[in-house]
Amino acid sequence: MLAAFLLSGFISMAQKGNFTIEFTQQNSDAKNTGIIDAFVKIKNTSGNSVTGEFDVHSNHEDLYLVQRKPKPITLQGRDSVFIPVKAIISNTAKAGSEPSIEAVFTTTEGTSENVTLPITIKERKLVKMFLLETNLIYENIGDSLTIPIRISNDGNTDQKINIVTRYPNFIAKDMMESETVKVRAFTDTLINLKKIVNKTILSQEDFSITITTLYQSGDIIGISNVTASSIKQDRRYSTQFSPEYAQSFNRSNQVSASYLQNSSGGTAYYLYANAEAEINNSTIYTNIDANLWTNTNQLFLRNTWLGYKNKTMGVLAGNISKFSDINLVGRGAQAYYNTSENSKIEVGSIDKSYNLADFSIPSGGTSAWASYYHKGGWLDKGFESSLIYDNDKFSGFTNYLITSRFNVFQKKHLSLRAGGGLSSVNNEVTGENKTGGTVDMVATGRYKDFFYNSTNYLSSGYYAGVRKGVFSLNERLNWVKENYNFWALYNYISVDPKSFSDQLFYPSQFSTSRYNIGASRRINKLTVSLSPYLYKEKRRESLFGNTPQDYTLDATRANVGLIFNNVSSSLSLTFEGGIFNSNADPISNQFHFKTNLIYNWKFLNILTTYQHNYFNLGEIIANQQLNNDKTFYNVMFNPSAVLKFFDSKLVLYTGATLASNLFTDRITQLNGRADYRLSPDFSIFANGYYSDISNNPYAINSFQVGLTKQFRPIRIDSSKSDLEVYVYYETNGKGPEDTHNTPVANQLVIISGKAFRTNDQGIIKYRHLPPGDYEVRPVNSNEWHAYSRTVNVIQDTKVAIGLTKTSTIKGSVTYIETERSFEITKKKSGLSIIAIDDSGNVFQTRTDDTGNFILYVPKGGYTLTLEKAGVSEYVEVENNNRTVDAVPDTTTQVKFNLNIKEKRIETRKFTSRGFPSQSTGDDSDKKKKKKK
Numbered sequence: 001m002l003a004a005f006l007l008s009g010f011i012s013m014a015q016k017g018n019f020t021i022e023f024t025q026q027n028s029d030a031k032n033t034g035i036i037d038a039f040v041k042i043k044n045t046s047g048n049s050v051t052g053e054f055d056v057h058s059n060h061e062d063l064y065l066v067q068r069k070p071k072p073i074t075l076q077g078r079d080s081v082f083i084p085v086k087a088i089i090s091n092t093a094k095a096g097s098e099p100s101i102e103a104v105f106t107t108t109e110g111t112s113e114n115v116t117l118p119i120t121i122k123e124r125k126l127v128k129m130f131l132l133e134t135n136l137i138y139e140n141i142g143d144s145l146t147i148p149i150r151i152s153n154d155g156n157t158d159q160k161i162n163i164v165t166r167y168p169n170f171i172a173k174d175m176m177e178s179e180t181v182k183v184r185a186f187t188d189t190l191i192n193l194k195k196i197v198n199k200t201i202l203s204q205e206d207f208s209i210t211i212t213t214l215y216q217s218g219d220i221i222g223i224s225n226v227t228a229s230s231i232k233q234d235r236r237y238s239t240q241f242s243p244e245y246a247q248s249f250n251r252s253n254q255v256s257a258s259y260l261q262n263s264s265g266g267t268a269y270y271l272y273a274n275a276e277a278e279i280n281n282s283t284i285y286t287n288i289d290a291n292l293w294t295n296t297n298q299l300f301l302r303n304t305w306l307g308y309k310n311k312t313m314g315v316l317a318g319n320i321s322k323f324s325d326i327n328l329v330g331r332g333a334q335a336y337y338n339t340s341e342n343s344k345i346e347v348g349s350i351d352k353s354y355n356l357a358d359f360s361i362p363s364g365g366t367s368a369w370a371s372y373y374h375k376g377g378w379l380d381k382g383f384e385s386s387l388i389y390d391n392d393k394f395s396g397f398t399n400y401l402i403t404s405r406f407n408v409f410q411k412k413h414l415s416l417r418a419g420g421g422l423s424s425v426n427n428e429v430t431g432e433n434k435t436g437g438t439v440d441m442v443a444t445g446r447y448k449d450f451f452y453n454s455t456n457y458l459s460s461g462y463y464a465g466v467r468k469g470v471f472s473l474n475e476r477l478n479w480v481k482e483n484y485n486f487w488a489l490y491n492y493i494s495v496d497p498k499s500f501s502d503q504l505f506y507p508s509q510f511s512t513s514r515y516n517i518g519a520s521r522r523i524n525k526l527t528v529s530l531s532p533y534l535y536k537e538k539r540r541e542s543l544f545g546n547t548p549q550d551y552t553l554d555a556t557r558a559n560v561g562l563i564f565n566n567v568s569s570s571l572s573l574t575f576e577g578g579i580f581n582s583n584a585d586p587i588s589n590q591f592h593f594k595t596n597l598i599y600n601w602k603f604l605n606i607l608t609t610y611q612h613n614y615f616n617l618g619e620i621i622a623n624q625q626l627n628n629d630k631t632f633y634n635v636m637f638n639p640s641a642v643l644k645f646f647d648s649k650l651v652l653y654t655g656a657t658l659a660s661n662l663f664t665d666r667i668t669q670l671n672g673r674a675d676y677r678l679s680p681d682f683s684i685f686a687n688g689y690y691s692d693i694s695n696n697p698y699a700i701n702s703f704q705v706g707l708t709k710q711f712r713p714i715r716i717d718s719s720k721s722d723l724e725v726y727v728y729y730e731t732n733g734k735g736p737e738d739t740h741n742t743p744v745a746n747q748l749v750i751i752s753g754k755a756f757r758t759n760d761q762g763i764i765k766y767r768h769l770p771p772g773d774y775e776v777r778p779v780n781s782n783e784w785h786a787y788s789r790t791v792n793v794i795q796d797t798k799v800a801i802g803l804t805k806t807s808t809i810k811g812s813v814t815y816i817e818t819e820r821s822f823e824i825t826k827k828k829s830g831l832s833i834i835a836i837d838d839s840g841n842v843f844q845t846r847t848d849d850t851g852n853f854i855l856y857v858p859k860g861g862y863t864l865t866l867e868k869a870g871v872s873e874y875v876e877v878e879n880n881n882r883t884v885d886a887v888p889d890t891t892t893q894v895k896f897n898l899n900i901k902e903k904r905i906e907t908r909k910f911t912s913r914g915f916p917s918q919s920t921g922d923d924s925d926k927k928k929k930k931k932k
Contacts, residue, residue, distance in 0.1 A: 258706025423464035436463030461498030730802030
C-alpha cells in the first residue's frame, strides 16, 4: 500500500447558519497503511433540531472513498455527531500528489456547507528486478550472450537504478561493469546486457554471471545469478573450474613453490600445497606449509594437516588449533562423531609444539579436550559442553576446565543465550591450587523499529581461561527509521587477574567505560553521523619495579563521520576529539583529536590517520618511561593499488606505509607483488618487501619468486550414472511408442543449467552424473511446447519428452466510459495477463503500448485473468477470470473491457472543483458510452 500522511495544520472548519462542520482527527497510522481514517464533526449550534444529508467525495482518482452514498443526519438542539470517513490511496498515486477529501452537509431547508481535508502522498520506493532468462547458451564465436532484465518500478516516484554486473575475469578486465537506467513510476523497463562470444569464452564449459541492482542511495534491490553454458549433444558431468585470480593464498587444490632471499643473507625455499578429494560420500583433504632455511639448514613444517570426513565422522591429524576459553595450538589429532542428526561429540589431543618436522624442540606441554554439541551449539538452537585439560610447562600450571553454554530461548522479539564454567589451576612448583568460575549471557531483541543487544561476561581472578578476572558489560539500543539510525550504548570492562605467590610480576589491572549516544542519517549516497560520548579509564601499573600506582583518564569526546558510497568509489572520513584529564599528566583540560580518511577508487586504496595528543593511558605511561615532555602525535599514510594489464594476465599489487610518531621518527615500508598468468591454472609471481625504521640502524628487505599451479576438484564416485533424453513431436497424444511420432533434431534442452542440442535422432546424453534430482527443460518456441520436469537419477536413466503443438491466445484491453465517468489515467501498457490451466501451470504476458497481448500455450482449458495491479480503483474489469479453450493451430481472441465507474448525479450544486465534476442533469439522462 502507498504511504500517506494527513496535514493536520490544514484541517478546516465551516460554519453557516445553525450548524458547523469540521474534520476533527485522523488515524496516525495512515501513512503506514495507505488507508485514510478521518472523522467529520457536525454540530447543531441552535436549540432546534436540524435534518439534512451528509455526503463526501474526493477531487482526484488517487483517493478512492469507501463511502459511496449520502447519509441522512438528524441532530437535536446543541447536539453533535462524529462521522467516520475512510479513503484508500490508489496504488497508482504518485509521490507529491495532493488530493483532498471534501465533506458536505446540506439541510432540508437547502443550507449547504463544505469542509476540505488535504492529503499529501509520500514517496514509496519499490523497485523489483526479474531475470527473464537465467540460462544463457552459446555455440559459436560471434554468438551474443544476452541477459534480459526487467526492472519493475511499483513505487510512486521515478528512480535511477544502478545495474552492476560481475563477469568472470576472462570476459571483463575489471570483472565489474555498471550502467545506470531511469525507470518511471508504475512502469517496467527491459534492459539487455550483451557480450559477444570470443575464442576465450567458447573454450569455457560454463561459467556464472552475477547481476546486482541498487538504488542511487546504495540500497540493494536484488542479486541474481545467470549461468552461461556451451551447447553439447553429449556431455560428461564435471564441476565448474574457477581459477582464483583474486587471491594468492588459501586456494583449494593448488601447489605453490618459491624462493626467498633477504638482506641479512638468509635464503629459504617455500612449498605451499592444498588438496581436497571427494570419494563417494567422503572427503580427504590436506594442507602443507613448509619452508627450508638454508643458512641454518632448518626445516619448518607448520599449518600442515591431513584430514578425512564423511556425513558421520571426521579425523584431522597434524597442526591443530582450537580456540575456546583456553587457546590450544600444537601438533596432534582431533576427531568428531555425529551420534545423531542433532548431536556431535568431538575429542582431541596435542603436544604444544608447532613444527612437525623437528621433534628436538622442547615441548611446551600437552592438552586434551572433549566436547559435546546439540543442535548446532549455543550459537544456533542448542547447547554445548566442553572439558579441557591443559598442562603448560612454561608457566608451570596444570589447568582443568569445564564449560556449558545454552540457547535458553529464541522468540520472535527476544532471544537469550547463557552459559558458565568452572576451573581448577594447580601450581606445579608451590603445590597451590585455585578454583575459578565464569558466567556469560547474550541477549538480543527487536520490537518494531527498536533493536537491543546485551553481551555480558564475568570471571573470577583465578579462572583458568584466557579471560580471567574479567567483568564486561556491552549494552546497545538502536532505533532505525527509514534513513535514520539512533543509538545509545554503554560499554564497561574491568580486568583484575590474580597471581600465585611465586609469580614475580604484577598482572595488569585496568578498567574502561564508555557512555555513548549517537545518530546517523543517510542522504542518497552519503551517510552522516554524530556521536558524543564519555570515556573513563583506570589502570594500575608498576613502573621500574616500584610499588603499583593507580592512573586515571577521563575524557569528553564526540565522533563525527561522513561516508560516501557509489558503484566505483567510496570515501570514509571520521573526526574524533574532545577534552581529557589524567592524574598521569599535570596539565588539565587538554584537547586531543584523531582523524581517519579511507578512500577507495577502482584500483586505488588510501588509508591515512593523524592523532594529536594522548587517547589512552598506555600512551601516557609509555611516554613517561621515555621521560619525554613533547606532545604525543601519530601520523600514518598507507596507499595501495591493484593494477591489471594484458587482459588481466598481469596483476600488480603495490602498497606503502609511511608513518611517524612520538616514539619513532620515521617508518617507511614498501611492498609489492606481481602475478602473471601463463594459463588459467598456472602462474608465476614475484614479491618484494622493504622496511626502514629510524630506531633500527639496519633496513630490512626481501625478494621472493615462485610459481603456482591450480587443479580441478578431485571427484571419485562409483555411483555415477548416465541420463539420456529423447525429444519427439507428440502427434496423437499416445506417448513415445507411437510410430507416427518423429524425433526433434537440434532442439535445445537445459538440464540443471547445462545446455544441450539434440542430434538427428532427438537424443542428448549427460554422462557420469552423481545421484540427485535434475531439472530437464526443453526451450519452448511459439509453435511447440513441453513442460519442464524433474528427474531423479540414481542409476542409468532414459527419459522421453514429447513436444505438443501450441495454440495462440490474442487479446486487447479497452476502457469503456460514459459522459459521467470519472476522469482517470487510462493505463494500457505493462498490464499483467495470467493464464492458468487445469493442472495449475501458469503462463504470463504483459500488454504492449496499445493494450494488446499474445500468449502461446499448450492445448487445454485456461482461466484468463487481468491483474488489477496498476489499474485505477475507479475501474471494474468486465468478465474477468474467464474460461478459455486453447486449440492447436487456432487463435483464440479475448477482449477485456475496463468499465470506468460513474459519478453520482446530484440535483444540488456542490462547491468542489475538478474531480468529480458536478452535473445539473437528472437521472433520466441517457448514458452515452465511449470506447477508448
